[in-house]
Structures are given as C-alpha cells and as structure tokens.
Amino acid sequence: MTAVGADQRQQMAYVATQAADARLNVEVETEGMTLNIGPQHPATHGTLRLVARLDGEQVVEAEPIMGYMHRGYEKLAEVRTYPQVTTLINRIDWLGSFANEVPFILAAEKLMEVEAPPRAQWIRTALFELSRIANITLFLGDMAVQLGALTPVFMAFRDREFVLNQIEAVTGGRFHPNFDRIGGLKDDLPQGWINDTKQAMEKIRDFCDEFEELVLGNEIFEARSRGIGIVPPEVGLSYGLSGANIRASGVDWDLRRDGHEALAYDQVDWKVWTHPDGDSFARYWVRLQETREATHIVDQLLDGLPSGPIMAKVPRIIKVPAGEAYAATENPLGEMGYYIVSKGDLVPFRVKIRSASFSNISITPWLLKGVYVPDIITILASLYFILGDIDR
Amino acid sequence: MSAATLISGLLAVEVPYWASAIIKLGVVALVVPTAALVLGYVFLLKMMSFMQSRLGPMEAGPYGTLQLLADGLKFIQKEDIFPEKADRAVFALAPLVVLVSTFLIYVVIPTGPDAVVAQLDVGIFYALAVSSLSVVGILMAGWASANKYALMGGLRAAGQLIAYELPLVLAVMGVVIQAGTLDLQKIVAAQANGEIFGWGGIGNPFILTQFVGFFIFLVAVQAETTQPPFDMPVAESEIVGGYQVEYTGFRFLFFFMGEFGTAFAFAALAAVLFLGGWALPWGDLTHWGFNIAGPAIMLVKVLAVSALIFWFRFTYPRLREDQLQRLAWKFLIPLSLVNIVVTGIFKVVL
Numbered sequence: 001m002t003a004v005g006a007d008q009r010q011q012m013a014y015v016a017t018q019a020a021d022a023r024l025n026v027e028v029e030t031e032g033m034t035l036n037i038g039p040q041h042p043a044t045h046g047t048l049r050l051v052a053r054l055d056g057e058q059v060v061e062a063e064p065i066m067g068y069m070h071r072g073y074e075k076l077a078e079v080r081t082y083p084q085v086t087t088l089i090n091r092i093d094w095l096g097s098f099a100n101e102v103p104f105i106l107a108a109e110k111l112m113e114v115e116a117p118p119r120a121q122w123i124r125t126a127l128f129e130l131s132r133i134a135n136i137t138l139f140l141g142d143m144a145v146q147l148g149a150l151t152p153v154f155m156a157f158r159d160r161e162f163v164l165n166q167i168e169a170v171t172g173g174r175f176h177p178n179f180d181r182i183g184g185l186k187d188d189l190p191q192g193w194i195n196d197t198k199q200a201m202e203k204i205r206d207f208c209d210e211f212e213e214l215v216l217g218n219e220i221f222e223a224r225s226r227g228i229g230i231v232p233p234e235v236g237l238s239y240g241l242s243g244a245n246i247r248a249s250g251v252d253w254d255l256r257r258d259g260h261e262a263l264a265y266d267q268v269d270w271k272v273w274t275h276p277d278g279d280s281f282a283r284y285w286v287r288l289q290e291t292r293e294a295t296h297i298v299d300q301l302l303d304g305l306p307s308g309p310i311m312a313k314v315p316r317i318i319k320v321p322a323g324e325a326y327a328a329t330e331n332p333l334g335e336m337g338y339y340i341v342s343k344g345d346l347v348p349f350r351v352k353i354r355s356a357s358f359s360n361i362s363i364t365p366w367l368l369k370g371v372y373v374p375d376i377i378t379i380l381a382s383l384y385f386i387l388g389d390i391d392r
Numbered sequence: 393m394s395a396a397t398l399i400s401g402l403l404a405v406e407v408p409y410w411a412s413a414i415i416k417l418g419v420v421a422l423v424v425p426t427a428a429l430v431l432g433y434v435f436l437l438k439m440m441s442f443m444q445s446r447l448g449p450m451e452a453g454p455y456g457t458l459q460l461l462a463d464g465l466k467f468i469q470k471e472d473i474f475p476e477k478a479d480r481a482v483f484a485l486a487p488l489v490v491l492v493s494t495f496l497i498y499v500v501i502p503t504g505p506d507a508v509v510a511q512l513d514v515g516i517f518y519a520l521a522v523s524s525l526s527v528v529g530i531l532m533a534g535w536a537s538a539n540k541y542a543l544m545g546g547l548r549a550a551g552q553l554i555a556y557e558l559p560l561v562l563a564v565m566g567v568v569i570q571a572g573t574l575d576l577q578k579i580v581a582a583q584a585n586g587e588i589f590g591w592g593g594i595g596n597p598f599i600l601t602q603f604v605g606f607f608i609f610l611v612a613v614q615a616e617t618t619q620p621p622f623d624m625p626v627a628e629s630e631i632v633g634g635y636q637v638e639y640t641g642f643r644f645l646f647f648f649m650g651e652f653g654t655a656f657a658f659a660a661l662a663a664v665l666f667l668g669g670w671a672l673p674w675g676d677l678t679h680w681g682f683n684i685a686g687p688a689i690m691l692v693k694v695l696a697v698s699a700l701i702f703w704f705r706f707t708y709p710r711l712r713e714d715q716l717q718r719l720a721w722k723f724l725i726p727l728s729l730v731n732i733v734v735t736g737i738f739k740v741v742l
Contacts, residue, residue, distance in 0.1 A: 035540055042629050057544070057713065146629045148620050148710025154444035220621050220709045373544070374712045377630050 032060065037376065039068045045142075046387030048361070052368070052376065059376060062368035064361055069391040077351040082108055082182060082318050085348070089338075090176040092355060093389040096135035096332040098127050098167065101180040104338045104351075106261050107327035108182050111320045111342055115262055120184040120310040125264040126301040127170065127179070128329070129294040130197075133204055134163045135332035136291045139384050143284055144215050146381035147224050152215055159207040162200040169193055182318055184311035194302045201295040208292040216285060225280040229367050229379035232278060239366070240359035243334025245383060248286045249278035255330035263329070268300040280382035287384070319346055333357050333389055353392055357385035416509045420498050424491075427656035428649040432460050434695065435702035436652075443706050470641035475538055478638065482536035487639065487646035489529030494650045496522035497657040502577050503670050504686030505678055515576035516568065519661060520561055523616065526650065527553040530625065530635050533647075537638040545634020548713055549625035552615055555720040556622075560612035562728035566605040566735040567598050567665045580669035584677055595673030599666040601738075604731045606666045608724050610697075613658040614704060615716070617651060621708035622716055655701060656694065663693035 038049040047068035053060045073092065077085045089104055090097040102124060109115065116124065141156025164174045169190055171177030179186050215221050231241065233249040246253060254272040256265045273289040275282035322344040328337030334356025341350040360383050367379055437459060441448030449456030474480055500515040502508040512518050527550055534546015568574055571582040579598075586596025599606050615622040626634040636647050663669060670686030671677055711719070 033540060042632060144709060148623060148627065148629065149708060150440075150620075151444050151706055154446065158445050218709060220711055223715055224709060224712060372712060372714070374624070374627070374630050374710070 035373075045385065048380075048385070048387060048390065050364070050376070050380075052373075054373065057373045059368050059371050059373065062365060062376065064364050066358075066361070066390050069387050071388075071392065073392045074351055074353055077348055079347060081346045082320060082348065085351070086180060087176075087178050089353070090178055091388055092353070092392055093135070093331065093333055093336075093357075093386050094175060095138055095386060096131040097173075097175055098131040098171070098177050098179060099135075099329070099331045100336065101178070102128055102263075103261070103327045103329045103331075103336055104340075105180045105182055106263075106329070107325045107338045107340045108320060109262070110325040110327060111323050111340060112182060112314070112318075113321075114183045114312050114314055116184045117309050117312055118264075118306045119188075119308045120312075121262055122264045122267070122301050122305050123170075123185055123189060123310065124180065126197075126298050126305075127167065127177075128263070129298045129301070130163050130167055132332045133291055133294050133298075134160050134167065136287050136294075137163070137204070137207065139287055140211050140215070140284070140291070143378075143381040143384075144221070146377050147221060149215070149218075149221070152211065155207070155210070155214075159203060162203050166193065166197045166200050169196070181311065181314075183314035184309070188310050194305070197302060198299060201298055204295050205292060208288055208295075211288060216281075216288065222281060224374075225284065225378055225382065226277075228280045228371070228375050229382060230277070230279045231363065231367065235366065236278070236363070239363040241334070241363060242356050242359065243330065243332070244286045244290060245283060245334060245360055247272065247274045248282035250274055250276045255328060255335055259328060259330065261327055261329055264301060265297070267304065268297055270297050270300075280378050283382040283384070317346070319344065320348070328354065331356060333384065333386060334360060355389045355392060357387075357389035358392075361385050361390055420495055420509060423498055424495055424653045425649055428652035429460050431652045431656050431698055431702075432648075433457060435698060439699070439702060440706050464645060467645040468642050472643065473638075473640045475638050477538035479536040479538070482532050483638075484643070486529045486533035486536060486635075487643045487650070489532060490526045490650040491529075491646045491653075493522055493525035493529065494653040494657060496525070497654070497661070500576055501657065501660045501664065502580060502686075503690045504683035505577075505680075506683050508577065511577055512575070514574045516564055516574050516579070516661075516665070519576075519657075520557075520564065523654065523657070524553065524557050526654065529650075533639070534635040537635065539638050541631040541633070542635050542637050544631050545625045545627070545637070548631075549618060549635060551713065552618070552622065552625060552716060555717055556612045556615035556724075559608050559720060559724040559728050560616060562725065562732060563605040563608035563612060564665060565728070565732050566602045569732065569735050569739055570598060570601065576664050576669070580664060580671050581677055583668040584671040584673050595668060595671075597666065597668040602666060602731075602735070604727065605735075606662070608728050608731070609662055609666070610700060611719075611724060613655075613662065614701060615720070617655045617658060617701075619655070619701065619705040621704065621711050623710055624713050624716065627710060655698060659694045659697040659701060660690065662697045663690060667693045667697070669693075 033054045035052045035054050036049065037052055039047040049065040049068065050062055051065060052062040071091075073088055076088055080088065085104060086101045089100045092100045137156050137160045141153035144152035167177060168174045170187070170193060171179040173179075231245070231249045233246070233251045236246050236249045237251065241249075252272060252274050255261075256263070257272055270293055273286050273293065275286050320340075320342040322342055324339070324341050326337055326339045328335050335354065336356055337354040339352040339354070340348050343349040364380070364383070368376055371379065433456075437448045437456065449459035452459040452462045474483060497519050499509045500512055500519050502511070530549040530553075531546045534542045534544075534549065537543070567579065571579045573579060573582070583597050584595045618625045624630075624634075626636060631637075636644060639647060670682065670690045672689065
C-alpha cells in the first residue's frame with residue numbers, strides 16, 4: 001500500500017478546487033450547466049438529489065438535497081410504546097435492520113436500569129455482526145456496479161443470502177427482524193444454528209477473498225478509485241464522518257471498541273482496520289477487511305456462547321421511568337445513536353435519531369468540488385449511504 | 393467470379409442486375425438482425441448469466457432461445473415517444489444512421505470465394521470508413537434528445553470514437569502491409585496460402601505475426617462498440633444510458649441492433665484479418681464448396697472473437713473519459729506505430 005502523505009493530499013484537493021474556480025472565473029466565459037442528478041437516478045440508491053454545477057465534465061459545485069424519503073420516524077416514535085418503536089426503526093437502514101434496533105433498546109435499558117443477561121448480549125452482538133455482513137457485502141458488489149462492472153453485484157447478492165438465511169432462521173424475518181427486546185431477546189437460537197452459521201461465515205470469507213482479487217485487484221477499479229474523493233482526517237472529523245469512512249482516513253476510532261455499551265465485543269479478540277489514504281479505494285478496502293473481521297467475531301462469539309436465560313426480569317407492560325439517555329453503537333454505516341427523553345409514560349416523550357448517513361453525506365459539497373462527473377458516482381458509492389438512513 | 397455468378401449458379405437461371413441487387417439487399421437485411429440476435433442470445437443473455445451465477449431466460453422457447461424475438465415484439469408495440477423539446481426530424485433519423493452504418497460494413501465481409509455482396513479493391517478501407525459513420529448518428533441522438541445526459545453521452549461518444557478510430561486503422565495497417573493488399577478476399581487468400589518460415593501446414597493466419605495488431609484491434613473494437621470497459625457514452629450508473637436515454641420502442645431497438653450488429657461485424661473483420669476468414673489452409677480456395685462451408689467456418693471464428701469481446705464486457709469496470717483518451721493516445725497509438733515499423737522492416741528484409 002502506497003500511502004499519500006497528509007500534506008500532499010490536502011495540497012492535491014486544494015489545487016483541484018483552485019483549478020476549477022480559476023477556469024470558471026477567468027479562462028472560460030461559457031455559461032456552464034446545471035445537472036440534476038436524481039431524485040431518480042441509479043447511482044443514488046433511492047431518492048437523493050444532487051444539484052451539480054458543471055463546467056464541461058468538471059463539477060464546480062454540488063449540493064445534495066435530501067428529504068424525498070422523509071417518513072417522520074422521530075415524530076412517529078412519540079405515539080408508539082417502546083416495544084412498538086423497534087418495528088419502526090427497523091426501516092431506517094434497511095439493509096442492516098437488526099443493528100438499528102440495538103442502540104434504541106440499549107438506551108431504553110439504560111433508563112430502566114435493566115441489563116440483558118450475558119447470553120442475550122452475546123447473541124445480540126452476533127446478530128449485530130451478521131447484519132453488518134449482510135449490509136456490507138451488498139456495498140462491495142454495489143460500488144463495483146457503480147463503476148461499471150456488472151458481475152460482482154450478482155455475486156454479492158448470492159453470498160448475502162447465506163447470512164440472510166441465518167438471520168431468518170433466528171428471527172423469522174429476512175430484512176426486518178424486530179427481534180430485540182428491552183431486557184433481552186425474543187427467542188433463543190434454534191437447534192443446529194451455530195454450525196450452519198459457521199459454515200455461512202466460511203462462505204463469506206471465501207467471498208471476501210474472491211472480491212479482494214476480483215475488484216480490489218482490478219487495475220481499472222484501482223485507476224478509478226485511487227486518489228478520488230480524498231478525505232483528510234481533520235476534515236472528516238469536522239464533518240462528523242463515522243464508521244468505515246473515517247477509519248479509511250486513518251482515524252482509529254470504532255465504537256465497538258471505544259463505546260461503553262453492554263455488548264460482548266470486549267470478550268472476543270478482534271482488530272480495528274484503518275487505512276491511511278482516505279480515498280475511495282481506502283474506503284472499499286476498509287469495508288472489505290471489516291467484513292472478514294466480522295466473520296471472525298461471529299465465530300468467536302458462537303464458540304464461547306454462555307448458557308443461561310435470554311431475558312431479564314422486566315414488567316409485562318413497559319413503563320420507562322422519567323429521564324434522558326443516549327446510546328450509540330457502531331452500525332454498518334457508522335455511528336448510530338438514539339437520544340430518548342422519557343416522562344415516565346408508555347411512550348417516549350422525544351426520540352432523537354443520530355444516523356450515520358446523514359452526517360456522511362454532508363461532506364459531499366466539500367468533496368465534489370473540482371471532480372469529474374464519473375467521479376461523483378465513485379465518491380457517492382464509496383461514502384456508502386442508504387437513503388432511509390439519511391431521511392429517516 | 394462474383395456474387396452475381398453465385399446467385400445465378402444457385403438459382404440455375406440468368407439473374408438480371410436489379411434482381412441480384414434486391415437479393416443482396418435482402419441478404420444483408422436478414423444477416424444484420426440475425427447476427428444481433430445470435431450475439432445477444434449467446435453472449436448477453438446466456439454467457440453473462442452463467443458468469444453471474446444465474447440461468448438467464450428459460451421460458452421463451454427451448455432454453456429461452458426466443459427471448460430476444462419476444463423482446464423485439466414488445467419493443468415494436470411500445471409507444472414511440474418524442475420528447476417535447478426534441479428536434480423531431482433529427483431525433484427520428486439518428487437511430488437509422490447508426491443502423492445504416494452497421495449495414496454498410498456487412499457489404500464487404502467475405503464468407504466464401506463468391507459469397508460476398510461486393511468485392512471491393514479497398515475493402516478494409518471501406519469497412520473502417522463506414523463504421524465511423526455511426527458516430528454521426530450518435531451525436532445526432534445526443535443533441536436532438538434535448539436532454540443533458542444524452543448530450544453528455546453524445547459528446548463522450550464522439551470524443552471516444554474519434555480517438556479510437558486511429559489505433560483501429562493503424563492496427564489493421566500491419567495486416568495490410570503483410571498481405572500487400574486492401575482487398576479482404578486477397579487478405580484471406582494470403583493467409584491461406586502463406587507460409588511460416590517455409591512451412592505451410594496451417595497457412596499463415598496473421599494472428600501469429602500480428603498478435604500486437606490483434607490486441608490493439610480488439611481494444612479499439614471494444615471502444616468503437618462502446619462496450620465496457622469503454623462504455624462511458626452509455627454508462628448506466630452515471631449518465632443513465634447517455635444518448636439512448638430518451639429513446640423508446642423500435643427506435644431503441646434500432647440502437648440495440650446497431651450495437652450488436654456492429655460487434656458482430658467487427659468480430660467478422662477480426663476473423664478475416666487475423667484468423668484466416670472463411671478459408672481453411674487446406675484445399676482449393678476457388679472450390680465452389682467453400683461458398684457453403686465458408687459461412688459456417690466464419691461463424692465459428694466470429695463467435696470465438698465475440699466471446700473475447702463479451703468476456704471483457706462482463707468482467708471489467710468502466711474507465712473514466714480522460715483515462716480512456718490517455719490509453720488511446722499515449723499507449724495504443726505509439727504501440728501500433730511501432731508495430732507498423734517492425735512489420736515494415738520484416739517485410740523488406742524477408
């Protein structure tokens with residue numbers, strides 16, 4: 001891996017911006033063109049709209065416009081009881097649904113001062129990682145298809161199925177499990193599930209090896225993604241980037257390790273992957289390594305699974321005592337947190353959702369200055385947002 | 393000998409000029425859609441599906457063989473939509489221009505000693521010249537659609553096709569120098585009768601001596617037919633289909649047929665130039681039987697070349713426009729010039 005120095009990176013980004021400005025102001029007297037990318041566009045994973053001001057094929061400025069898929073989950077949560085809210089928030093990041101439920105449940109557990117029994121915590125963590133794999137395998141195929149390679153995305157869909165089957169076997173739902181409960185989980189694992197899951201993890205590891213060769217090893221993929229969309233660490237932090245996006249800029253920060261939530265990550269041996277470059281290639285690379293790491297985490301969790309109950313003692317009708325709590329976890333897309341304000345009712349008084357994609361996408365105006373039109377797609381794909389996670 | 397005598401021989405009557413012209417027209421008009429169908433089915437539907445771990449169409453006809461006919465029928469039924477601000481005449485004409493350029497290439501491709509529509513002395517020159525007509529149609533489509541994505545696609549196509557015209561022609565030059573003629577029939581004969589260092593067991597298919605030219609030719613063909621990794625003019629994930637974005641129904645079908653028909657035509661040209669064309673190195677080239685066996689031999693070679701072309705199409709990501717130009721001007725053109733010089737030296741020395 002050749003790493004570009006931080007100074008050099010900044011300089012390159014600066015020069016590109018200056019060049020775009022200079023060309024528009026001085027040299028070229030042409031009118032330029034405003035291009036509406038989206039809300040219906042194959043590269044926007046849904047309904048993101050991007051208004052790009054172009055000079056030829058070069059972007060002078062670009063502004064993301066969101067809200068086309070706003071469903072008002074924060075408000076809707078105020079008229080639903082706590083167990084009902086998980087059904088709703090499943091639909092935020094729809095590719096890694098189970099991971100959405102966990103931080104909400106953790107925040108509610110904080111307020112109620114209950115703690116899930118160890119077995120529930122371990123299974124919760126394992127399912128959390130499974131939904132991360134289900135989510136990111138799709139990214140690995142999808143970014144390749146955004147760059148024009150058709151085949152990888154089919155392989156990603158094929159191999160994601162192994163993970164979805166395992167999630168379905170436990171929770172009964174492929175996409176929207178609604179399985180997490182305050183104080184534990186809805187059910188225990190079915191028989192034979194541990195062995196099946198380990199086999200599935202084996203297949204995912206093969207998938208990662210295959211993609212490392214097929215996509216990361218491809219010269220054209222490298223030419224298209226290296227040095228494109230460089231995020232310097234301090235800029236990334238100031239825009240609130242999280243997850244693999246910030247780790248690809250060399251910031252060693254992962255809530256699974258650095259957070260304080262009651263999950264079983266400190267019980268297993270694993271590694272946080274970072275990459276010094278901060279470009280689109282680095283973001284892909286980090287996500288690929290994280291997928292492989294996640295399979296190891298699942299394997300270890302299933303090996304050391306403690307026995308015992310899966311549900312703590314909680315009242316039948318859940319009334320959360322008055323107070324405020326925030327819990328955040330490292331979701332597939334980045335930091336996801338819920339701030340719950342309770343007045344001691346059946347329903348939360350206010351729920352604030354901190355979703356990763358909303359912050360991750362906010363860097364695009366800075367990042368898209370001076371790039372070419374095809375690079376817009378590369379950068380958007382590598383930032384990896386999900387529209388449900390932006391608009392909520 | 394010519395195509396007219398072949399037609400007269402087959403029908404056992406003297407065929408007047410106008411009738412033979414109509415028959416030739418009919419043959420070309422039949423061959424182009426058939427070629428597009430064959431390539432579309434074998435490669436786009438089946439080979440691609442198998443590479444992507446799926447079955448592809450299975451319902452329409454045995455193993456889905458009739459799928460493209462069904463699709464074609466569907467396209468014809470669709471409403472013919474003109475965008476409100478489109479330049480109607482140009483918009484309507486553009487797919488035809490693209491298709492005509494495809495048809496014109498087929499005129500000179502030989503498939504037997506007499507089985508050729510028109511045997512020109514400058515056959516290869518003609519084929520490359522008319523193939524570049526399609527860029528006019530694409531530019532027309534891009535401009536007349538009154539759509540920004542279409543315009544970008546059209547301009548990208550123009551830049552790309554002009555840049556890759558040069559390596560395409562230069563790659564062919566090596567073959568022309570070696571054969572000493574521009575006539576496609578004589579190039580075929582030169583390969584069948586050629587010798588490799590005095591040994592004539594398999595003739596001298598020019599791929600053995602012109603492998604650099606073959607490589608450059610394939611890359612340039614990939615760019616000419618706007619297939620991945622050079623499909624920026626259509627780039628679905630960026631400019632959502634480029635110049636095709638506003639087209640529906642049978643006009644879209646024309647573009648589709650043009651794309652696959654051109655791919656087939658270029659594969660046929662590659663087969664003629666580098667793989668020995670319709671001939672086998674054994675036997676009398678003027679034998680009448682080659683008029684029957686030739687097309688079959690050609691088809692095998694064309695499918696082999698197309699398999700290569702489509703294999704690249706399904707596996708590679710897309711380059712960026714500037715990277716594509718850099719590849720053409722800084723790598724392919726110098727390489728093909730070196731190839732020509734080396735070929736020239738060998739020609740003079742040997």
